Amino acid sequence: MNNNTQTTRLYHSMLSPFCRKVRLVLAEKKIEVELVEERYWESPPDLKRRNPAGKLPVLRYRGNMLAESQAIIEYLDETVPNPSLMPQTPMERHEVRRLCAWFDDKFNAEVTRPIMEERVWKKIMRSGYPDSRVVKDGLRAIKEHIDYLTSLLEARRWLAGNTLSLADFTAAAHFSCLDYISDVDWDRSEMVRDWYATIKSRPAFRPVLADQVPGIHPSPHYAELDFG
């Protein structure tokens, strides 16, 4: 195996929440990574070779190609246990995984995917104009999600319990994509806003806050740590 094969490299797309969760976990664990931005919708020739599912993110790590964001971050947590982002007991770990699935399935289907599709991807892919009804439905749905998170945070320091976990980074990955285009109603819940301000101020968040997607300007508060 030559030196080049050993470089940790993430094939990603800047405003994909699934890619962002992997970037955040890599950074939290202080794993240096080379980022390669991929225009996956143009089916780059090597994408299917790296990941037969034809999806991003793909992580080249220690000579292996890893795919599927949740599988990747669980692998990283098992192999680079410091800092640990999974709690000790099976019941607590269930809660972390339940909330990761909450964001990657439910929140993504009701909020991230429709809003990003209409307001970002259609523009980048030049595939049409945003459908304002779809955006409106997404913005309505996000309110219910913020209320649910508020109910969780009333009894917990972090989303899945009293320790920072993969669930916080998964949730923050979705929120940060929406925050880039200013589509989070942070005034709805002080608790959720404080939770996001806290995780956003971690050094692991810095690279994500420096993202500049060509043609899509970040909201003025996107990279501000004190966004009051």
Added chain:
Amino acid sequence: MNNNTQTTRLYHSMLSPFCRKVRLVLAEKKIEVELVEERYWESPPDLKRRNPAGKLPVLRYRGNMLAESQAIIEYLDETVPNPSLMPQTPMERHEVRRLCAWFDDKFNAEVTRPIMEERVWKKIMRSGYPDSRVVKDGLRAIKEHIDYLTSLLEARRWLAGNTLSLADFTAAAHFSCLDYISDVDWDRSEMVRDWYATIKSRPAFRPVLADQVPGIHPSPHYAELDFG
């Protein structure tokens, strides 16, 4: 906690692949369970209380309510380790989780959900007639998936490696829903057919093979162990 609270109970829907994967893992681990069939599309009043996501399956287990199928089966594997359905090394576990996500995300989106929606759920929910183009697209997609599984099984005894794992039960859960309505082209790959025949013949599969959904008849070979 009274005795009733202690009963293991799965709130499920018979032809949901996500419910089936939990049933199969429970049975493989010889955990006795009381099944409660839920018509989730009618939003039963207690569903959101048991699982704020409003989805099935929900498992009441040791006094807790567990949700999200992958989080549930990982929890079961951690707490009832015999037989273990996760391999030893982090890289092997990554492969199991990658393939679980393959089926629950990609296979579900391209095959299970569209075909079951058109051929089963529209009938059960009385929400319209099947769109044959959608069914045809699903049946075309399943061929590519069978070819991919064939390529995996050429080098492995089970889907994720040489030991039976959560990935096999996840895949079998999806295939068994489609097989109920006879929508799997088993002639396409002897290897995939043999893999399914082997897993289907396990005692854990028996309860699933006994399913009878009112108004939807199982295919003649659905419950046959030697379906040659």
